[in-house]
Amino acid sequence: xxxxxxxxxxxxxxxxxxxxxxxxxxxxxxxxxxxxxxxxxxxxxxxxxxxxxxxxxxxxxxxxxxxxxxxxxxxxxxxxxxxxxxxxxxxxxxxxxxxxxxxxxxxxxxxxxxxxxxxxxxxxxxxxxxxxxxxxxxxxxxxxxxxxxxxxxxxxxxxxxxxxxxxxxxxxxxxxxxxxxxxxxxxxxxxxxxxxxxxxxxxxxxxxxxxxxxxxxxxxxxxxxxxxxxxxxxxxxxxxxxxxxxxxxxxxxxxxxxxxxxxxxxxxxxxxxxxxxxxxxxxxxxxxxxxxxxxxxxxxxxxxxxxxxxxxxxxxxxxxxxxxxxxxxxxxxxxxxxxxxxxxxxxxxxxxxxxxxxxxxxxxxxxxxxxxxxxxxxxxxxxxxxxxxxxxxxxxxxxxxxxxxxxxxxxxxxxxxxxxxxxxxxxxxxxxxxxxxxxxxxxxxxxxxxxxxxxxxxxxxxxxxxxxxxxxxxxxxxxxxxxxxxxxxxxxxxxxxxxxxxxxxxxxxxxxxxxxxxxxxxxxxxxxxxxxxxxxxxxxxxxxxxxxxxxxxxxxxxxxxxxxxxxxxxxxxxxxxxxxxxxxxxxxxxxxxxxxxxxxxxxxxxxxxxxxxxxxxxxxxxxxxxxxxxxxxxxxxxxxxxxxxxxxxxxxxxxxxxxxxxxxxxxxxxxxxxxxxxxxxxxxxxxxxxxxxxxxxxxxxxxxxxxxxxxxxxxxxxxxxxxxxxxxxxxxxxxxxxxxxxxxxxxxxxxxxxxxxxxxxxxxxxxxxxxxxxx
Amino acid sequence: xxxxxxxxxxxxxxxxxxxxxxxxxxxxxxxxxxxxxxxxxxxxxxxxxxxxxxxxxxxxxxxxxxxxxxxxxxxxxxxxxxxxxxxxxxxxxxxxxxxxxxxxxxxxxxxxxxxxxxxxxxxxxxxxxxxxxxxxxxxxxxxxxxxxxxxxxxxxxxxxxxxxxxxxxxxxxxxxxxxxxxxxxxxxxxxxxxxxxxxxxxxxxxx
Numbered sequence: 013x014x015x016x017x018x019x020x021x022x023x024x025x026x027x028x029x030x031x032x033x034x035x036x037x038x039x040x041x042x043x044x045x046x047x048x049x050x051x052x053x054x055x056x057x058x059x060x061x062x063x064x065x066x067x068x069x070x071x072x073x074x075x076x077x078x079x080x081x082x083x084x085x086x087x088x089x090x091x092x093x094x095x096x097x098x099x100x101x102x103x104x105x106x107x108x109x110x111x112x113x114x115x116x117x118x119x120x121x122x123x124x125x126x127x128x129x130x131x132x133x134x135x136x137x138x139x140x141x142x143x144x145x146x147x148x149x150x151x152x153x154x155x156x157x158x159x160x161x162x163x164x165x166x167x168x169x170x171x172x173x174x175x176x177x178x179x180x181x182x183x184x185x186x187x188x189x190x191x192x193x194x195x196x197x198x199x200x201x202x203x204x205x206x207x208x209x210x211x212x213x214x215x216x217x218x219x220x221x222x223x224x225x226x227x228x229x230x231x232x233x234x235x236x237x238x239x240x241x242x243x244x245x246x247x248x249x250x251x252x253x254x255x256x257x258x259x260x261x262x263x264x265x266x267x268x269x270x271x272x273x274x275x276x277x278x279x280x281x282x283x284x285x286x287x288x289x290x291x292x293x294x295x296x297x298x299x300x301x302x303x304x305x306x307x308x309x310x311x312x313x314x315x316x317x318x319x320x321x322x323x324x325x326x327x328x329x330x331x332x333x334x335x336x337x338x339x340x341x342x343x344x345x346x347x348x349x350x351x352x353x354x355x356x357x358x359x360x361x362x363x364x365x366x367x368x369x370x371x372x373x374x375x376x377x378x379x380x381x382x383x384x385x386x387x388x389x390x391x392x393x394x395x396x397x398x399x400x401x402x403x404x405x406x407x408x409x410x411x412x413x414x415x416x417x418x419x420x421x422x423x424x425x426x427x428x429x430x431x432x433x434x435x436x437x438x439x440x441x442x443x444x445x446x447x448x449x450x451x452x453x454x455x456x457x458x459x460x461x462x463x464x465x466x467x468x469x470x471x472x473x474x475x476x477x478x479x480x481x482x483x484x485x486x487x488x489x490x491x492x493x494x495x496x497x498x499x500x501x502x503x504x505x506x507x508x509x510x511x512x513x514x515x516x517x518x519x520x521x522x523x524x525x526x527x528x529x530x531x532x533x534x535x536x537x538x539x540x541x542x543x544x545x546x547x548x549x550x551x552x553x554x555x556x557x558x559x560x561x562x563x564x565x566x567x568x569x570x571x572x573x574x575x576x577x578x579x580x581x582x583x584x585x586x587x588x589x590x591x592x593x594x595x596x597x598x599x600x601x602x603x604x605x606x607x608x609x610x611x612x613x614x615x616x617x618x619x620x621x622x623x624x625x626x627x628x629x630x631x632x633x634x635x636x637x638x639x640x641x642x643x644x645x646x647x648x649x650x651x652x653x654x655x656x657x658x659x660x661x662x663x664x665x666x667x668x669x670x671x672x673x674x675x676x677x678x679x680x681x682x683x684x685x686x687x688x689x690x691x692x693x694x695x696x697x698x699x700x701x702x703x704x705x706x707x708x709x710x711x712x713x714x715x716x717x718x719x720x721x722x723x724x725x726x727x728x729x730x731x732x733x734x735x736x737x738x739x740x741x742x743x744x745x746x747x748x749x750x751x752x753x754x755x756x757x758x759x760x761x762x763x764x765x766x767x768x769x770x771x772x773x774x775x776x777x778x779x780x781x782x783x784x785x786x787x
Numbered sequence: 788x789x790x791x792x793x794x795x796x797x798x799x800x801x802x803x804x805x806x807x808x809x810x811x812x813x814x815x816x817x818x819x820x821x822x823x824x825x826x827x828x829x830x831x832x833x834x835x836x837x838x839x840x841x842x843x844x845x846x847x848x849x850x851x852x853x854x855x856x857x858x859x860x861x862x863x864x865x866x867x868x869x870x871x872x873x874x875x876x877x878x879x880x881x882x883x884x885x886x887x888x889x890x891x892x893x894x895x896x897x898x899x900x901x902x903x904x905x906x907x908x909x910x911x912x913x914x915x916x917x918x919x920x921x922x923x924x925x926x927x928x929x930x931x932x933x934x935x936x937x938x939x940x941x942x943x944x945x946x947x948x949x950x951x952x953x954x955x956x957x958x959x960x961x962x963x964x965x966x967x968x969x970x971x972x973x974x975x976x977x978x979x980x981x982x983x984x985x986x987x988x989x990x991x992x993x994x
Contacts (some may be wrong), residue, residue, distance in 0.1 A: 050933075053933065060941060062942060066939060225971065307877070715968045720981060
């Protein structure tokens with residue numbers, strides 16, 4: 013075993029940031045030595061060796077396995093549930109259903125009424141009807157399949173475009189409108205009158221399913237009155253609070269652990285009914301219960317990016333000045349209130365300078381699974397419409413699409429109350445530097461002639477975006493503990509979804525303490541042992557947690573300096589923390605190694621507590637993006653090949669170049685899914701059931717659907733206002749412009765404006781065939 | 788409160804055997820055969836649900852004799868009986884590849900391989916690529932290239948690359964893309980996976 017103790021300190025001679033006086037917060041870094049480097053993940057070993065224990069890997073002694081019976085109809089009243097045959101099967105230990113008292117537990121509140129664990133009326137295919145715990149998962153499913161349910165099948169509506177039509181069945185007694193919203197500034201009629209060109213177009217995006225690789229689920233185990241849940245989750249505290257509320261337990265008796273998790277993308281921000289069901293069955297059996305959904309269930313009942321039906325009407329002057337934008341969206345959160353149109357109009361409101369904007373959103377109920385936040389909720393859909401419209405406007409006035417965007421870049425948020433300035437925006441630089449690095453002008457001119465045979469057409473496209481959130485905010489509490497040998501423990505509640513959160517935070521500690529990330533042990537995502545953090549979502553984890561981590565590490569340094577001041581009998585302000593040593597600035601003979609500090613040896617540990625400070629007043633923090641791509645379309649077969657992508661992202665300071673680039677390629681992959689492969693298909697006419705509830709029929713992008721050539725071009729404005737690290741959110745903005753950029757490239761290649769996702773070969777070949785013959 | 792299910796042996800009839808098939812791994816083909824057979828003659832001998840047989844598996848060079856129901860998948864036995872959780876359940880229907888293991892050196896989906904079918908074969912899981920606590924070359928390359936995000940598909944991606952490199956030690960990028968095209972990564976880290984596969988080829992060649 014190597015002597016790791018020798019290697020605790022980073023590299024001698026690398027500057028360590030100055031330590032502010034006790035009680036003071038550090039200013040934003042000007043330069044960094046560790047932060048920003050392409051360092052491998054601190055938990056990569058665990059993830060590639062198989063030693064990482066994901067919630068679905070948790071094997072407790074004496075565990076039972078749970079399975080849930082789900083309603084096979086989009087709308088049905090349950091007349092009777094017969095479980096006696098199931099109860100007689102081998103290995104069956106618990107059955108709960110509408111026949112048992114747990115059925116009436118209020119598991120979630122909704123404006124349309126309390127949602128109960130087993131609803132007497134199921135309003136979407138896949139709502140829970142009963143559940144079993146048995147000795148093996150096979151036996152649990154045997155029992156689920158043996159439960160007989162008498163359903164009264166009710167009329168349904170499974171297409172949001174028909175939900176408001178006369179005669180549409182009511183999803184809830186109060187009707188099918190969930191929410192309507194109007195936003196207005198200026199006067200769009202005047203704006204259109206002032207325009208040289210006004211265009212109007214309708215767009216549609218199909219519903220997408222998150223389908224993270226690890227299915228949703230948990231292991232629940234009771235120790236008398238205390239419940240422990242290992243959940244595949246984006247936020248252990250969010251799970252804790254809901255479970256405690258539903259089961260009427262004190263928060264302190266619900267411990268939720270989520271050290272590793274196999275992907276969420278927004279769908280694991282909240283618990284599911286399965287969490288509550290597992291906890292109840294564990295209580296009733298007196299044994300731990302493991303309950304993970306099947307892949308099919310993850311398609312039906314744990315969220316989606318809902319479909320949108322959008323129209324954009326926009327006016328522009330010949331010089332490229334936008335004069336008016338009118339945007340409308342009809343969408344659905346499914347059978348319950350779930351933000352079906354949430355933020356779809358945000359880019360129309362705020363991406364470009366425009367004095368006259370009006371948006372209307374109509375969110376309706378349908379008999380389908382409720383939506384959940386999905387990576388940049390609303391934004392890729394809104395970009396699909398707005399960014400194609402910008403492309404069309406540019407062509408209509410004979411202007412380059414990059415130039416049209418550059419003409420309309422705001423420095424403040426027009427749609428927020430008080431028009432707060434952006435703490436930083438490099439949207440302009442994203443477009444300019446992205447275009448230069450991509451070779452935009454040359455590619456734009458040359459693309460069409462480069463396709464080899466006549467039926468292969470090439471094109472390039474651009475799209476931009478910003479993300480509504482991404483600035484982070486309080487609260488967050490983080491603890492850094494320094495041991496007497498100089499190594500440290502970082503204790504934070506945040507989940508690492510695979511974005512590299514743990515690695516980035518270890519690098520922040522390394523930067524401040526001058527120790528190697530490997531010398532930092534991390535405890536995270538455990539409500540029992542780690543500090544409060546909000547869920548990892550909204551691309552706010554780094555800008556929320558990193559400043560708190562930094563403050564905690566700085567407090568450790570402040571305490572060490574105070575210890576050294578006492579030992580050396582000098583004023584604390586005279587001392588500088590240099591990692592291995594603390595040295596007087598005035599008299600370099602006055603120095604002491606951290607490991608020699610008597611006070612540290614006596615205490616055994618120094619604890620630094622860091623909090624996330626407030627955001628600046630009258631300012632707002634957002635990431636920005638511009639993406640460029642080149643495509644090839646086979647006009648005989650409709651095959652779309654995406655040849656290359658370039659993403660110029662402004663997410664403030666790059667915290668780790670390796671995990672940064674990984675987010676970029678991941679966002680583009682997911683955007684390609686929206687653009688070209690993904691679509692939930694409901695049998696809206698006859699049965700209302702989902703017909704592609706698996707990865708064979710619902711196509712995720714594979715290794716063959718993404719380009720090998722993807723360039724990540726970080727644009728790093730120095731943001732000294734956002735927070736003390738200068739970092740902004742990354743995970744969501746990277747997927748916002750992608751699909752629209754592909755659509756614009758397809759237009760450039762073929763002259764076909766594809767307004768509806770997905771642009772798979774079936775749609776493209778149909779559209780190409782329908783096109784009037786040239787000449 | 789909940790109903791108290793009977794714990795008795797619960798003799799299995801052909802009828803309730805069929806009702807067990809819905810989520811089981813054996814799939815439609817077998818149950819259709821049973822149905823077809825039922826019209827003509829007595830059904831074939833079927834081991835009932837809940838009854839285990841002893842099977843012998845060779846996993847990562849070590850022999851295991853374990854009890855298993857004949858319908859249990861190799862993935863179930865590896866994870867739940869033997870305790871090797873490297874291979875992950877993602878779909879349990881042969882679509883995502885998170886459960887990929889090598890069977891006689893070739894990448895296979897453990898979720899659509901019955902454990903009884905895997906007897907007599909050489910099974911290698913992610914854990915089998917380790918040399919003690921030292922990562923194998925493909926694993927090391929995945930770390931270096933950051934070829935993962937959430938890490939849940941990663942065991943399968945690594946096994947797919949391992950299988951590819953055993954068959955083709957110096958693959959082109961196109962060959963790599965095809966080699967991992969049976970393994971979904973929802974985080975979308977494909978380009979880093981391509982880089983890792985190239986790097987792994989170098990590491991295996993001693994470069």
